[in-house]
Amino acid sequence: MNSELVVSIKGHAGAFSLSADFDSSQGIAGVFGHSGSGKTTLLKMIAGLVRPDAGKIMLGERILFDAGAGIDVPASQRRTGFVFQDGRLFPHMSVRNNLVYAQRFGRRDNRRALGDVTGLLGLDQLLDRKPFTLSGGERQRVAIGRALLADPDLLLMDEPLSSLDHARRQEVLPYLERVREETAVPIIYVSHEIDEIARLADTLVVLSQGAVIASGPTVEVFGRIDLGPALGRYEAGAMVDGKVAAIDEAFGLATVIVGGEKFELVAHGLEVGNSVRMRIRARDVAVASTRPTGISIRNCISATVDQINRETGAYGELLLTVGDQALRARITRKSLVELNISKGSKVFALLKAVSVERRALASGDGTVARVPDKT
Amino acid sequence: MDNTIAGIIFLSVRVALTAVIFALPFAFGVAWLLARYTFPGKGLLQALVTLPLVLPPVVTGYILLLWFGTNGPVGSFLLHTFGFEFAFRWTGAALAAAVMAFPLLVRPIRLSLETIDRGLEEAAETLGASRLMVFATVTFPLALPGILAGAILAFAKALGEFGATITFVSNIPGETQTLSLAVYSLLQSPDGDRMVMVLIAAAITLAVAAVLCSEWLSGRLRRRISP
Numbered sequence: 113m114n115s116e117l118v119v120s121i122k123g124h125a126g127a128f129s130l131s132a133d134f135d136s137s138q139g140i141a142g143v144f145g146h147s148g149s150g151k152t153t154l155l156k157m158i159a160g161l162v163r164p165d166a167g168k169i170m171l172g173e174r175i176l177f178d179a180g181a182g183i184d185v186p187a188s189q190r191r192t193g194f195v196f197q198d199g200r201l202f203p204h205m206s207v208r209n210n211l212v213y214a215q216r217f218g219r220r221d222n223r224r225a226l227g228d229v230t231g232l233l234g235l236d237q238l239l240d241r242k243p244f245t246l247s248g249g250e251r252q253r254v255a256i257g258r259a260l261l262a263d264p265d266l267l268l269m270d271e272p273l274s275s276l277d278h279a280r281r282q283e284v285l286p287y288l289e290r291v292r293e294e295t296a297v298p299i300i301y302v303s304h305e306i307d308e309i310a311r312l313a314d315t316l317v318v319l320s321q322g323a324v325i326a327s328g329p330t331v332e333v334f335g336r337i338d339l340g341p342a343l344g345r346y347e348a349g350a351m352v353d354g355k356v357a358a359i360d361e362a363f364g365l366a367t368v369i370v371g372g373e374k375f376e377l378v379a380h381g382l383e384v385g386n387s388v389r390m391r392i393r394a395r396d397v398a399v400a401s402t403r404p405t406g407i408s409i410r411n412c413i414s415a416t417v418d419q420i421n422r423e424t425g426a427y428g429e430l431l432l433t434v435g436d437q438a439l440r441a442r443i444t445r446k447s448l449v450e451l452n453i454s455k456g457s458k459v460f461a462l463l464k465a466v467s468v469e470r471r472a473l474a475s476g477d478g479t480v481a482r483v484p485d486k487t
Numbered sequence: 488m489d490n491t492i493a494g495i496i497f498l499s500v501r502v503a504l505t506a507v508i509f510a511l512p513f514a515f516g517v518a519w520l521l522a523r524y525t526f527p528g529k530g531l532l533q534a535l536v537t538l539p540l541v542l543p544p545v546v547t548g549y550i551l552l553l554w555f556g557t558n559g560p561v562g563s564f565l566l567h568t569f570g571f572e573f574a575f576r577w578t579g580a581a582l583a584a585a586v587m588a589f590p591l592l593v594r595p596i597r598l599s600l601e602t603i604d605r606g607l608e609e610a611a612e613t614l615g616a617s618r619l620m621v622f623a624t625v626t627f628p629l630a631l632p633g634i635l636a637g638a639i640l641a642f643a644k645a646l647g648e649f650g651a652t653i654t655f656v657s658n659i660p661g662e663t664q665t666l667s668l669a670v671y672s673l674l675q676s677p678d679g680d681r682m683v684m685v686l687i688a689a690a691i692t693l694a695v696a697a698v699l700c701s702e703w704l705s706g707r708l709r710r711r712i713s714p
Contacts, residue, residue, distance in 0.1 A: 159613055160612075160613075161609050161612070161613070186612070187609070187612040187613050188612045188613070188614075188615050188616055188617055188618075189615070190613075191615075192613065193613065193614075194609075194610065194613040196606060196609075196610060198606070200604070200606050200607055200609070200610040202607060202610075202611070202624075202625060203607075203629070203711075203712035204628050204629060204711050204712050213611070213614050213616070213624075214614040214615050214616075217611070217614070217615075217616045217620045217624050218611075218614045218615025218616045218620075219615055220614070220615045242711070242712070244712065258614065259613075259614075262613070262614045262615055
């Protein structure tokens with residue numbers, strides 16, 4: 113199914129011009145930006161809930177909006193499922209009636225069976241409940257199911273987890289991964305939580321003040337040192353892909369090969385042969401000019417300095433290459449000077465923490481593992 | 488005599504029900520306009536709708552007489568085109584009751600429309616529902632408690648309407664003499680006391696029944712959507 117989405121619009125909330133290409137196998141396109149960056153407006157324009165001033169929106173072969181040609185397909189006919197931040201379940205209907213709303217009142221085909229969707233999202237026990245009796249996580253799962261049952265060509269998710277606490281997020285995230293893996297509906301996932309984006313998004317669009325400032329495969333965008341302010345310095349980091357090469361059962365550690373270098377992670381849930389995606393925050397990476405000894409940090413990776421961003425404050429940022437992959441390190445400018453680091457320097461990167469964001473070949477319940485830093 | 492009492496109560500209920508049923512769609516339309524749109528003259532419309540509440544009822548009745556009386560512009564038009572007459576008929580009493588109850592009908596409906604989360608309508612739209620379907624399946628059911636509250640309030644007001652009715656359609660036994668007018672007439676006659684007591688009991692019963700019914704229904708509606 114060709115469901116490439118091409119968006120090039122201008123609206124009151126700012127000027128967007130973005131072209132997000134994905135087919136159904138490519139899953140989730142993340143849209144990241146801080147609040148006020150225009151994320152929700154962009155989604156609403158795609159869904160037909162907010163009218164852009166100018167431009168064009170195409171979904172596959174279908175023109176959803178074309179200001180020049182005077183085309184503005186109403187929201188009810190765009191076939192874009194919308195999962196709202198606050199769920200927006202109909203309070204006067206049972207969960208079941210919420211789920212079948214599109215089929216009963218929206219003239220949508222019944223291509224997906226109710227049972228399949230309730231099974232996928234774990235809703236079987238909730239069907240006769242009223243929305244007000246549901247927990248936040250349950251509510252969002254019902255909202256996702258309701259959107260799926262409208263048989264959409266594209267799912268738009270507007271920070272679906274932001275109204276939930278941490279525990280509830282962890283409850284819903286695996287379901288989102290199941291939706292990605294089992295439904296073949298492309299998803300645009302808007303969030304200002306870097307963790308969610310890192311875990312879910314295959315491709316990434318970064319919005320800042322109503323404009324797209326970067327887009328591309330998630331790993332590449334995360335590796336860009338110049339996006340510091342937009343991605344948030346504190347959470348900034350690189351994403352690396354690796355493969356589990358060995359498991360040390362005795363100590364509960366896994367060896368993961370990244371760019372030819374060995375990383376050690378907590379083995380929890382990992383198996384030999386798993387592909388893993390890890391996010392390593394720049395502030396969790398220290399740099400040494402010689403290999404340190406007598407230190408508890410187990411990950412000491414030899415790397416090459418590729419870029420130096422000195423900024424103006426106390427900190428500077430390094431972009432390091434490890435084989436074909438990139439790491440980011442945030443260290444003080446004074447250290448930069450004292451270690452005499454320049455472009456091309458050979459250094460050792462010390463990793464204090466690594467989060468496993470996704471185990472691509474595993475069942476889909478992505479657990480977050482930490483490197484054993486002070487063992 | 489019982490027959491007359493039954494007749495008076497029947498006429499009153501008939502007048503009040505007719506008033507509410509015919510006023511309801513108009514009230515909903517006005518409430519919708521006030522709740523959903525901004526337009527020039529909105530303040531004026533708002534004032535106009537509230538007018539019967541603040542104007543002396545006798546004045547409202549007299550204005551109705553001027554407009555809807557047999558010689559009034561609307562009255563004569565209706566009479567000559569459709570052969571329909573308000574003046575000195577029970578239908579006129581219903582019109583007077585409807586006009587007087589109108590503000591009480593509009594306010595709760597407007598409030599309930601204003602509290603509906605528009606996001607729910609957006610959600611329904613993205614699920615493929617047409618505007619009309621969104622209204623029928625989301626907006627209307629959620630506005631229902633307000634509509635109900637307004638209808639009960641308006642019914643009670645219509646039942647007791649006095650000033651505008653007596654001015655517009657006079658006090659004709661069997662035609663326009665509703666409960667309040669009958670009580671008023673009986674108090675003028677020396678031996679009407681017993682019948683007045685019966686009518687007052689009937690009025691209290693009707694009012695209490697209406698309020699209980701409204702409480703019960705709105706309680707049911709509320710339990711549908713919240714704990």
